[in-house]
Amino acid sequence: MPRAGLTAERITAAAADLADARGLDNVTLSALARDFGVKDASLYSHVRGVRDLRTRIALLAAAELADVLGAAVAGRARRDALVAFADTYRAYGLEHPGRYAALQLPLDPEEHADDPGFLRGVELTYGLLRGYGLEEPDATDAARLLRATFHGYVHLEAGGGFGAPRPVRASWERSLEALHRTLENWP
Amino acid sequence: MPRAGLTAERITAAAADLADARGLDNVTLSALARDFGVKDASLYSHVRGVRDLRTRIALLAAAELADVLGAAVAGRARRDALVAFADTYRAYGLEHPGRYAALQLPLDPEEHADDPGFLRGVELTYGLLRGYGLEEPDATDAARLLRATFHGYVHLEAGGGFGAPRPVRASWERSLEALHRTLENWP
DNA sequence: CGCGCCTGCCTAGGTGCATTAGGCTGCACG
DNA sequence: CGTGCAGCCTAATGCACCTAGGCAGGCGCG
Numbered sequence: 118m119p120r121a122g123l124t125a126e127r128i129t130a131a132a133a134d135l136a137d138a139r140g141l142d143n144v145t146l147s148a149l150a151r152d153f154g155v156k157d158a159s160l161y162s163h164v165r166g167v168r169d170l171r172t173r174i175a176l177l178a179a180a181e182l183a184d185v186l187g188a189a190v191a192g193r194a195r196r197d198a199l200v201a202f203a204d205t206y207r208a209y210g211l212e213h214p215g216r217y218a219a220l221q222l223p224l225d226p227e228e229h230a231d232d233p234g235f236l237r238g239v240e241l242t243y244g245l246l247r248g249y250g251l252e253e254p255d256a257t258d259a260a261r262l263l264r265a266t267f268h269g270y271v272h273l274e275a276g277g278g279f280g281a282p283r284p285v286r287a288s289w290e291r292s293l294e295a296l297h298r299t300l301e302n303w304p
Numbered sequence: 305m306p307r308a309g310l311t312a313e314r315i316t317a318a319a320a321d322l323a324d325a326r327g328l329d330n331v332t333l334s335a336l337a338r339d340f341g342v343k344d345a346s347l348y349s350h351v352r353g354v355r356d357l358r359t360r361i362a363l364l365a366a367a368e369l370a371d372v373l374g375a376a377v378a379g380r381a382r383r384d385a386l387v388a389f390a391d392t393y394r395a396y397g398l399e400h401p402g403r404y405a406a407l408q409l410p411l412d413p414e415e416h417a418d419d420p421g422f423l424r425g426v427e428l429t430y431g432l433l434r435g436y437g438l439e440e441p442d443a444t445d446a447a448r449l450l451r452a453t454f455h456g457y458v459h460l461e462a463g464g465g466f467g468a469p470r471p472v473r474a475s476w477e478r479s480l481e482a483l484h485r486t487l488e489n490w491p
Numbered sequence: 492c493g494c495g496c497c498t499g500c501c502t503a504g505g506t507g508c509a510t511t512a513g514g515c516t517g518c519a520c521g
Numbered sequence: 522c523g524t525g526c527a528g529c530c531t532a533a534t535g536c537a538c539c540t541a542g543g544c545a546g547g548c549g550c551g
């Protein structure tokens with residue numbers, strides 16, 4: 118019996134790809150085991166269960182997203198940074214719906230609350246807002262508005278929620294312009 | 305054997321309550337059957353399956369939400385209407401997380417795309433925007449911005465996504481003020 | 492008033508997934 | 522050249538979804 122060479126990392130990577138291809142709900146240990154040519158039970162040596170697996174996907178996605186966001190905003194400020202950040206965020210969410218969905222599920226606070234991937238994401242947002250001259254508590258309010266808007270767009274768009282014929286990208290660009298003006302002139 | 309008096313409506317209502325109490329993912333035909341003191345298989349006479357059941361919850365929620373939103377905006381315009389709409393929307397989402405989650409799942413377009421509950425919701429949004437003097441295509445852009453922001457807030461808040469100590473309500477109110485100004489002066 | 496029949500619930504059974512317990516084996520290291 | 526353990530296995534349980542087909546309680550009709 119040749120060994121399949123399983124590791125938690127390889128399983129997580131395969132799970133993330135499967136999530137993007139067929140949806141996070143269809144990420145099942147049985148399906149992964151089939152992909153690896155292995156029995157379901159064998160995966161439990163590397164992963165604690167389906168919940169643990171989903172958490173691992175989330176952490177992977179957080180790190181990836183922070184990477185691309187960091188690259189996008191590097192050397193930019195204000196409108197340029199906002200647009201780069203937003204476009205990158207939306208593109209990641211639409212190209213990786215499974216990974217993105219994993220990002221949204223509540224993870225054990227005491228366990229991963231201060232995960233480096235998530236922290237970097239938060240830091241990038243606050244950096245963006247510092248460029249607009251926002252300080253606490255305005256920065257928190259504005260950060261929440263940005264996160265909500267970006268996430269709302271991606272989530273609704275990925276779920277087919279925008280039925281009107283107008284291209285989403287056009288509305289998106291107008292919305293970003295509106296957000297830019299809001300940040301320039303925070304109430 | 306006394307009959308339990310099952311109907312699709314009673315099952316849907318119980319399912320919606322269960323969804324709010326334990327999450328949409330935990331709405332299972334087995335659990336509902338237990339609640340009604342009936343066998344799982346018996347539910348299939350009234351409901352086509354778990355997918356059908358979820359769709360029914362979504363339609364129920366859409367109608368309920370349209371009702372409360374309609375009542376909230378009645379007789380109001382511009383900022384008053386915006387705040388009433390937004391507060392009602394957020395309250396519904398936070399008080400009925402299971403029903404709200406059901407609203408987001410993609411429903412068969414050819415089947416329920418023009419459901420009265422959803423249509424009323426859309427109508428209310430466009431009515432709100434007409435009060436701001438917005439016409440196509442600005443109305444669609446603005447409607448998407450509003451939906452995304454509201455939905456993003458509710459979804460993130462329900463998932464425990466806002467970690468900072470600042471009360472969410474405070475950020476919410478500032479965000480609404482920002483949206484009001486954006487609508488008053490659409491780019 | 493009684494008889495049929497349909498509706499409402501049942502039993503039985505098959506599938507897929509998650510998870511646990513415990514066993515065998517080949518590869519690395521002493 | 523053993524030996525130990527990591528890596529994969531078999532076996533078994535429980536829960537959920539779903540289908541097929543059976544039986545009976547009460548309503549509609551003659």
